[in-house]
Amino acid sequence: MLYRTAGQYKTSYASDQAVFPVRQDAILLGIILLLAWVIFPLTASEFTFQTLLIPILIYSLAALGLNVLTGYAGQLSLGTAAFMGVGAYACYKMVTLMPWLNPLVAILLSGAFSAGIGVAFGIPSLRIKGFYLAIATLAAQFFLVWLFEKWGWLYNYNSSGAIQVPNLTMFGVYVAGPQASTIVQYYVVLVVVSLLTWVTINLTRGTLGRTWKATRDMDFAAELIGINLMRSKLTAFAISSYIVGVAGALFVFMWRGAAEPNLFDIPLSFRILFIAIIGGLGSIMGNYLGAILIVGLPVMLNTVPEALGIHIDSATVEHLNIMIVGSLIIFFLIIEPHGLARLWALIREKLVIWPFPH
Amino acid sequence: MLHDIFIAPFQDMFxxxxxxxxxxxxxxxxGILYALIALGFVLIFRSSRIFNFAQGIMVVFAALTLVGLHAMGVPAWICVLLTLGVMFVLAMAIERVVLRPLVGQPDIILFMAxxxxxxxxxxxxxxxxxxxxxxxxxxxxxxPTGSWTLEPFGGLLILEQKDVTAVVVAALxxxxxxxxxxxxxxxxxxxxxxxxxxxxxxVGISLHTIWVLVWFIAGIIALVTGIAWGARAGVSFALEVIAYKALxxxxxxxxxxIAGAIIGGLMIGLLEKLFEIYWGQPLMGGNTETWFAFVLALLVLLFRPQGLFGEKIIERV
Incomplete structure (x- = not known):
């Protein structure tokens, strides 16, 4: 009833190829954007911003970057966290070397460094495929994290070996560092995430996206129909690493406030891979659903025992969390290996013909 | 600089x-311990195309079960048998709960599982x-926990007996x-x-039986690795990271x-130690063992995409 598509005629090619061919989808997106831009900022508490809204957005962005590479171009990567680290350290170096730089520009530029390194580590993908490539990306993961620790220039030779986000202002308002207010940071993250999502949606719909999909589905066949595999794979690595790098800069500058090298260790890579896979590979919306699940679940699990009046010490809760997240990953893989986005698509199909299934 | 890289280390060696x-x-x-973990990976990959990331935690889990049972007062050798039983139950549970519903899914899904x-x-x-x-x-x-001291070239070489035992048991x-x-x-x-x-x-081979069997064998290998590595470094969840070395x-x-896993393990073990001692510590600030193996493997793979001993990859459209 709510999802009836009858009566929505396409009278031009442009309307047939619109991002949202069905009006209800556009309305739904409008509601989501309204929630994110207006309703949440007005109603959310400091706690909600810090533990849910900001991390969900940042993780979604990182997963979006990974999804470009793994979901669209079919190149499995386990080095996401290291590329986030490159973005974060690049951003840190830029704002400390050039304090006059607009923080937003610094964050968007830091992705470029990550993209460069991503391309360098993407070159083996021209020869190596599948799991071999996945292990090869681990070389990036371990090498870069080691470099963050050993190369003093990256953290300005401070004694702790960690980077501390300085106070940064944009148009007279603090946007990063200890003095920044959470709501401002939320808006900065939201602007960047919305912008990059919009760009990515259009990239994946265009020539580049189709080239990637052809490469993913069968690279030899793609080559035979005239796709330059090198260009296709390397652009995927570049754009994916760019987005991931920006996500890394946001991760440290807008959320964590400080970072040690081991923050970018392999568990973070896996977390992002989980988000991308549970959300759905080859889907944009899936990243958001996956991030809501993976970020929201531990928060929820932490509050449930208290709400029920059961007292478990925090270490046990943490271990229970790991265990439950592990089993839920398996559970979601079993019920829908193609992810939450596919689950939503199935629900939508049912809704279109509901209540008369024939 | 060039002298430090190409000449000094060899002078040190001689x-x-x-x-x-x-x-x-x-x-x-x-290297032998890396090879053992890699062997667990290879067995499971060959029989089910599953890239079993859980091999590392199985090592930890087996060692913890063994130590935990002994702490409860069970005699040591019965602990080993009971741990084997636990690993068998684990293999059955994994096959039944996780793998069976996921038969035929893409590789990456099984990997995630x-x-x-x-x-x-x-x-x-x-x-x-x-x-x-x-x-x-x-x-x-x-x-045995003692050590043998040999004196080759008039110097000193200390062989821990538990390491020798580990090598012999691994070979067996x-x-x-x-x-x-x-x-x-x-x-x-x-x-x-x-x-x-x-x-x-x-021809009537039961997939489910074989999968349980293979995971159980991987469990046995995990137990042996856990005992050997635990004797060197203690048993904790930090052991899990050695699983990454198997990759x-x-x-x-x-x-x-299988031969590739063993030879590869020995090569990586030897080369990363040599690199760390003679190049990593003097020139690069140490702790190069975390990435050296990966970079080495990456370079080899650039020239032989299927690994040194892997089956030749033939692709058809």
């Missing part, structure tokens, strides 16, 4: 050959056994496994499934090759 031998021995021992298993076992193990570092029950198992395990795979009906069934799963199924071994040796 001026102190006993130290070089010590470094090589250390490398060999860790094994990471799910890893997380589950980490949480489960921490709740039951606690996260603190434990001491492996080396003496109770009858493993590998030989036993090779005999099992080539001489027994079950072993042949595993190899048949690896060669052509459709054909194997059509470049797999790249180097090829995902399907």
């Amino acid at each position: 001026s102190a050959p006993d130290f070089l031998l010590q470094v090589l021995w250390e490398g060999l021992v860790s 094994t990471i799910g298993i890893t997380l589950f076992l980490i949480g489960f193990g921490e709740i039951i056994f606690g996260g603190e570092n434990k001491v492996m029950i080396t003496e109770e198992l009858g493993i 395990l590998v030989i036993g496994l090779l005999v099992f795979l080539s001489r027994t009906q079950m072993g042949r069934a595993i190899r048949a499934l690896g060669d052509d799963s459709q054909a194997a199924l059509s 470049p071994v797999l790249m180097l040796g090829g995902l399907e090759s």
